[in-house]
Amino acid sequence: MSYEEFQQIQQNIGGFIAINTFLSTTLDKTAATFFSGEGKSRPEYESVVFSIHIDKTMDYTKTPYANVQHLSKMQDEYEIILSVGILLKIDSIEELDNYWNIKLIVCNEEFQQHLSDFEQMWQDECDKLSNDEHLEYSAILYLSLSVTLLMLGEVEKGFRYLYLHVNQLPENHRKEYMNRGFEGAFRHIDGSVDVDEEFKWVHMFEPIYQKIFKTSDKKCDPQGIEENSVQIHEKVLLSIISTSDLDTKPDYHRLLAYIYERQQNFEKALVHYEKALELRYAQPSVRNSVDISHLHKTIGEIYKHLERHIEAIKHFNMSLDQFKKILPLNHYLYAVIYQHIGEAYWLNKEYHSSLKYFQQASTILESSDEFRTKYNIPLADVYELIALTYFLIKDYREAVLANKKAIKLNINPLRYRFYQAVWDCGESYFYLNDFDQAYEYYQKALDLLLKYHQNRTADIALAYDGLGRTWKEQRKYHLALENFEKSLQYFSEASLNPSEEQSIAHCHSKISSIEAEKGNRGKFIEYTNQSLLNYKKALDLQVKYLPEGDLRIAETKCQIAETYMGIARFQDSVKLLEELLVTYTEKLHSEYKLHARIYKVLGFTWSFMGDYDKARKYYGKAGSIIFDQPQPDEDVVKQYLQELNDMENFILQNQSSKISNSAPADSAC
Template sequence: MHRDEFENLKENVGELISINAFFSTTLQSQVALNFTDNGFGRPDYESVLFDIHVDCCSLSAKPFGNVQHLSFIKDEYEILFCVGAHVVLELSNDENIELKGLVEHFSKYVVETKSTLLALADVLTEMGKYEKARHFSELFLSGLEPLIQNQLACVTQSNIGLLDYHEGHYEKAMQKYETGVSMQLIQQTVELPSDEHDGRRHNLGLLYNNIGIIYIHNAKYDEALNFFQKALDHIFDNHIDITNVFSNIAVLYCYKCEYQLALEYSEKALTLEQDTLPKNHPQLASTHLKIGGIHHQIGNYDLALKCYQIADEIYRTALSPDHPSLAIVKANIGMIYIDKGISENHPIRGIMHSNIGLAYLRCCDYTLAMENFEKALQIQFVSLPPDHLNIATTYNNIAAIYFESEENY
């Protein structure tokens, strides 16, 4: 809003403000942050985020409702307030509001460095809304001007490849990554200013990292490690992107059952994330979840539980209540208590692995979903009669992976 209007609002803190039009809001804080867009770079405008608390018991309250099912973009989780709605203004304490760090991080690393369409695609990807993220990425790609098409097209195609990966289309993702590498290598032969050349080298490192992930899913660990090393050689030192490489190397060593090395790389990622990201960033939760998983695997249940609880606390702050990552961390916490007190083939273990598998299936992480469904099936074969409904349900869940992931299983 314009700075004069913002100052007027600040002068009326504690007063009743009436809204003279329909008032569109969202249940998703990250969607709201994207619309603030850092004032769109205009010096006379301020980005303002309203955190609205509604008294549903007030008899004088104006009508409002969830119009998500009627909205063109359903992932905005839109709540619409009627004309004449009134609010009491309170000024947030910047020293205490937890959202402040996320706002600053979003402004610095997304809004100020990318176009609005790509920034929105990034937010939607992080929210797990891959279809919408693809829509805005492809919309941006279709509007590129010829003079800048090569580099931005390469980066955007890489982002679309990442969406293919998240949706389980690994061969499609690999094709886009390899095309991106070829384009980047060709562009490196063009004489450019040193900073632009370094930026393209950094982008090439991101592609190498993505290719390494595909090799992990294909169980080609030596090839994966080779590409991760290339990524480390290309990505800027101490850049937040390098934490993804560390995390992926940790995953690789987990698959090889080399848990000490997996811990070392996970902790490298966590150290840099803690120095770079706001304390309630979802990426920190993801790393705590992975470290907890390693401790869980080697039997360090108390350490694993502590990591899971930290991840749960961050996720509850940063994500919507129905985000699948919350289900995953809750299920892992449940598995800790089961592992500490229930026999190896107890039926409840099969149920927990099925639940974890369903959460990963919702995240389109078909590899981890399949691992958990197969564990559930192994336990069910031992602990249940062969015609038990739970076995049929697990087979059905595995079939869903084959159906959704197309060529990959």
């Protein structure tokens, strides 16, 4: 399941899950673990095994379960079927090797009692209102069920029942019931307030839909409604908005925005979130300040998703302004917003600004263990972001310190992020040229992977690559080659993406450079050609999945051109680089390092081809791009000057060689 879905369950221990379809389970824990994915899709998705505990003394006549092993084609799966409508209580969550074990307890007796309470409550309400068929009793049930489903995140079904409710409700009662129903429901949906204990029982209502549909006529057929669900959502809510009062209009705009957001229609979602915001600002109050702060936060998250980072930062800051009116300055929500702002700056490559906000988030979280425990905000993850940011601004010592804090706080070695912090620490030590420490952390990372995450073959490959690099820098080539070969072995077992194809290409390139230093020309050519093949595979994947004109494609083409140069395919290198300069003319201005790199490779290529004027011309253009920056990267400047010196020495050496070869032989004395 997605990480967000998992968090929702994790934060609702003691709550309930109502099953709205037949559920296939197994008595074989090994099979269940296998089907969970065993952590292969982290961090986007979590692997989960539900361990369901059934009290055989309970009455299951209404929600039976059955062992169907003898009827199954796969009898070794020991399949148990649970029926529609069964209710499960979330008892506990435990992290095991590569997956989470969620203990669920069947509790249908409790459900039946709540269902009886529900029916009696609405019966009492109907008796108070009218004798005219209890004022369309079924219409009221539709609304209650709709609210419940929306609270559970079942948006499509929730709005199906809302439509049925509006269809049946008499006009003179419409507004009263809509206001009553949605005031609490939508606040739970977007998390503005916690759910009160007294409302927990409404999580159990979905099975009542069978009773409702048995008494419904054909005009309420849910199938026809679902076919046009998007239009129905819009039609119903816009109708409600047009007739509702000023106090409730924002709620309906927000609810409609939520629907659009779930459908990935972010532009329309923004229109209605911002309309809700405008209406809330028109009525200042403490309650509206809460709504306004959450609306700004939600809008900021959408802008961040759309990569409109400046607008995201603006709304996150406006959310902070509202929080300052109603919350103490050490409240956990400040940490949440600070982290969001830091991530938006980080994605916008404003690393110093992002660092400031990550540090503010860490300060708040450090001040209270309660916040971290209650709201599941891992301080270790914030320190990982701090470490990564320091790494990107090349402050490797601070990156090491932050990574060590993350490692200390990540007390569970089974977490993938624990391994990530250890490996990142090794990377920082590597760039500090502290190869002994780098080797120690790479080895720790490898040990964690081999013990707890054996299925993450690409990560294992990268750990071996790190070990190989430390040996290569110490000129212990036989050990470096041994680890690079292991890296390639694990990469061959991985399901590869463009980044990992590039990593394989880099690995082949490192092996080829070792062979060149050892004087093994044949091996150098072999591994360089293999490197070229992997760069081209990465390029094919990028062209297939990335938008046209993406600079990551340009970077891979530049790597291919550099590889061409290494095996003396100079014309191919020049042709590819000149095409890049034409195709990416505008976009390269925003990525000066890549722009300069293309000109540098062109310069070196022409120097190898013997056209030294062109070599100096292109290298000069690279220098202009670097030194025209308001604050050029010191390492980029240092590298440029070193390479310029190397190229000039190469040119002088070749010119001297030509002069020497063309000089007349000395006459004999």
